[in-house]
Amino acid sequence: MKPIDVIIVGAGFSGLSAAYYLQRKGLNVKVLEVSSQAGGRARSDKMDGFTLDRGVHFYHHSTTELAKIINLNKLELKNSYPGYLLHYQGTFNLFTNPLYQTIDTVSTALAKNASFTDKIRLFGLYAKLKTSTYNKLVKEPDSSTFEYLSKTGFSKKLIDSFFRPMLAANIFDYNLQSSSRFSKVYLKSLFQDHVALPKDGIGKIASSIAAQLDDNTISFKTKVKRITDNGVELINGDFLESKFVVVATNAIDANLMAGEKIMPAECSHVSTLYFTTDKAPLSKPVVILNGNNGTTIVNHVFVPSLLHPEYAPKGKHLVAVNVVKEHDLDDEELEVKCLTELSEWFGLKVMDWQHVKTYHIKYAMPFKPILDEVKFSKKISNTVYACGDSLSVGSMESALRSGRETADIIAQEFIKGNYKKRDFAESN
Numbered sequence: 001m002k003p004i005d006v007i008i009v010g011a012g013f014s015g016l017s018a019a020y021y022l023q024r025k026g027l028n029v030k031v032l033e034v035s036s037q038a039g040g041r042a043r044s045d046k047m048d049g050f051t052l053d054r055g056v057h058f059y060h061h062s063t064t065e066l067a068k069i070i071n072l073n074k075l076e077l078k079n080s081y082p083g084y085l086l087h088y089q090g091t092f093n094l095f096t097n098p099l100y101q102t103i104d105t106v107s108t109a110l111a112k113n114a115s116f117t118d119k120i121r122l123f124g125l126y127a128k129l130k131t132s133t134y135n136k137l138v139k140e141p142d143s144s145t146f147e148y149l150s151k152t153g154f155s156k157k158l159i160d161s162f163f164r165p166m167l168a169a170n171i172f173d174y175n176l177q178s179s180s181r182f183s184k185v186y187l188k189s190l191f192q193d194h195v196a197l198p199k200d201g202i203g204k205i206a207s208s209i210a211a212q213l214d215d216n217t218i219s220f221k222t223k224v225k226r227i228t229d230n231g232v233e234l235i236n237g238d239f240l241e242s243k244f245v246v247v248a249t250n251a252i253d254a255n256l257m258a259g260e261k262i263m264p265a266e267c268s269h270v271s272t273l274y275f276t277t278d279k280a281p282l283s284k285p286v287v288i289l290n291g292n293n294g295t296t297i298v299n300h301v302f303v304p305s306l307l308h309p310e311y312a313p314k315g316k317h318l319v320a321v322n323v324v325k326e327h328d329l330d331d332e333e334l335e336v337k338c339l340t341e342l343s344e345w346f347g348l349k350v351m352d353w354q355h356v357k358t359y360h361i362k363y364a365m366p367f368k369p370i371l372d373e374v375k376f377s378k379k380i381s382n383t384v385y386a387c388g389d390s391l392s393v394g395s396m397e398s399a400l401r402s403g404r405e406t407a408d409i410i411a412q413e414f415i416k417g418n419y420k421k422r423d424f425a426e427s428n
């Protein structure tokens, strides 16, 4: 067997991207993945005719990394409705970007939860973010997002009823404790961007990248126990040797395999409960936010089958209900609590919805990234590198970029022959 140049642990977006670029540079790459499919957090399961994304994900059109690897047309992307439907005090308000939705500007202007001053400030924020570059935003003074929004003059009512659920739907930060720079960068992308879903589910993106790799590059159902300078030890005791190792997992798994803290492990979490119903609770494929604070726990709801009917069997709809707030309910209690809350939104017919599956995503995204410390690749030793969103911000874009940049660095080291300098006996 040809010696392995680079072992990559993890077939999420960062691992797949690293493998793609390393193979293009002619290196012999092996990807080891504990689960049975590629995509990591952004994968989909097929079950009884439903497509279940592991939490609601969207492809953002303003991103650039994915188009470098695959032909986007093959994904059959459809845009979701831009903006949000906000459920607030018993009614629904369409809350969309006034800079590109003329008709909906009227709806935004009518939103019940925003005062006239809030609306002016919101427009000012849209305009500021639209005209600022990402580089400029990350250099602005930092504070918590809550402090930033309060200082900008937004009312507590608008912060609680709009910014909280909106940022919780995107970066799972209900408490608004993330860096304001990070939130501004995210808001810029959200305000300006159209977001879309592939017809076959978000997992189609990863399977399309995996299809660009050489045959048998990925070994599925292969769990790495320990990483070393000259290869990895598998959970079954086997040792696989390689010149370089790339750890492309979330921070918690990376730290476990390294036996020390090599990545910042603070993270956010989310639970997604899928239900099915014959009749969709709304008509547009738009994310609905819960604008009512207090003891409610549903944060946002999306019906992917309104965008792509293929997400559910013929005549059925699939509803994704998302919970971000901390709670101590078991699965059955959580289901009942969500349906009870949603019966106030959509009426008692939700009690006929049937539960399909619940996902608890413990490591959803890295939390509180400090943007001036963001790096897309980390050198752990001369021959071990880490990549993935844990080093930067939670997004498929940053994971892909992280894999690409790590591949570039390793290819350079490879050309220099730096891997030969290590002492195999010592590191084993």
Ligand SMILES: Cc1cc2nc3c(=O)[nH]c(=O)nc-3n(C[C@H](O)[C@H](O)[C@H](O)COP(=O)(O)OP(=O)(O)OC[C@H]3O[C@@H](n4cnc5c(N)ncnc54)[C@H](O)[C@@H]3O)c2cc1C
Residues within 6 Å of the ligand: 009, 010, 011, 012, 013, 014, 015, 032, 033, 034, 035, 038, 039, 040, 041, 042, 054, 055, 056, 057, 058, 059, 060, 222, 223, 224, 225, 248, 249, 250, 253, 257, 270, 361, 363, 364, 365, 387, 388, 389, 390, 393, 394, 395, 396, 397, 399
């Ligand atoms: C609910 C949710 C919604 C999101 N929405 C969006 C969105 O709309 N848009 C967006 O751009 N991003 C979104 N994200 C973020 C995005 O999914 C992640 O940033 C990205 O997928 C991270 O990729 P990664 O390669 O860094 O890590 P991961 O996806 O975590 O991949 C790591 C891989 O390593 C494997 N692994 C772990 N331990 C081992 C081991 N010991 N041995 C072998 N394999 C191992 C795992 O099984 C996994 O496949 C969302 C995330 C979540 C959870």
